[in-house]
Amino acid sequence: MQIGMIGLGRMGGNMVRRLKAGGHTVVGFDVNPESARDVDGLEALVAALDAPRIVWVMVPAGKPTESTIDALKALLEPGDVVIDGGNSKYTEDRNHAASLAERGIRFLDCGVSGGVWGAERGYALMLGGDRETFEYVRPLLETLKPEGEHGLVLAGPVGGGHFAKMVHNGIEYGMMQAFGEGFATMMKSEYIDNPAETMDSWREGSVVASWLLDLFDNATEHDPELADVPAVANESGEAKWMIEAALELGVPTPATAAALWQRQTSRGGADDILRVVTAMRAQFGGHVTKVDEIATH
Structure with missing residues (x-):
């Protein structure tokens, strides 16, 4: 054609x-x-x-x-x-x-x-x-x-194609967030020597085998701890649209929402929020951080 x-x-x-x-x-x-x-x-x-x-x-x-x-x-x-x-x-x-x-x-x-x-x-x-x-x-x-x-x-x-892609991307957010949380948990554990190699082993025979996992293996091949990857993830807007649509339809989407909030937090939008939380904790409970040295009254 x-x-x-x-x-x-x-x-x-x-x-x-x-x-x-x-x-x-x-x-x-x-x-x-x-x-x-x-x-x-x-x-x-x-x-x-x-x-x-x-x-x-x-x-x-x-x-x-x-x-x-x-x-x-x-x-x-x-x-x-x-x-x-x-x-x-x-x-x-x-x-x-x-x-x-x-x-x-x-x-x-x-x-x-x-x-x-x-x-x-x-x-x-x-x-x-x-x-x-x-x-x-x-x-x-x-x-x-x-x-x-x-x-x-x-x-x-009309609209069904982009609605389906919106949902597809919301699912993608949740899947990547879950892989990230699993990787981070293994990174902190004394029981796992090589988190990237462990996740690589799931690419065959595992119920979580996926193309995303293949791409993760590509990313960690020469940087197994992802030390050179910035801890910032942008969001395209489609997960946000999915959550809005789901709310209108009465469908709970906690996994997609959590993944979206995590991306927004990674861009520094939560800095002021966390400063407020830290300041209030210092005021009522004396939870002073070494960095801030907030005075209590």
């Missing part, structure tokens, strides 16, 4: 590689003139594609996605398809779909997982939209997904 790809960064660029290797024709555009783009603007991209066109948007969520979809609305024709493969919030998808539908342009939202390894391993794809449009673009999706029967799903109507 033929497809236009907007956004040629770490994800978009690797997806283009996989699509081309699968025999598809890709016209790529990125705002960065030093990227491997084929055209220098959206108008040129649309002009280079045969109707009905398929355009995949792989740019940061929020204003970049909004402005790109608005521009495509004015350039595309009835019957064309826009796929939002970024990490947009699921609640935004219906607005995008309704806006594009005013001009007869079809819309799919797609949650994409696979990271920088996707070009070789394939991507897990979660789509939201109608079945007819999904089947129309399916040859592209089959090329992007891993080999085998899994890795591709029409999760539900």
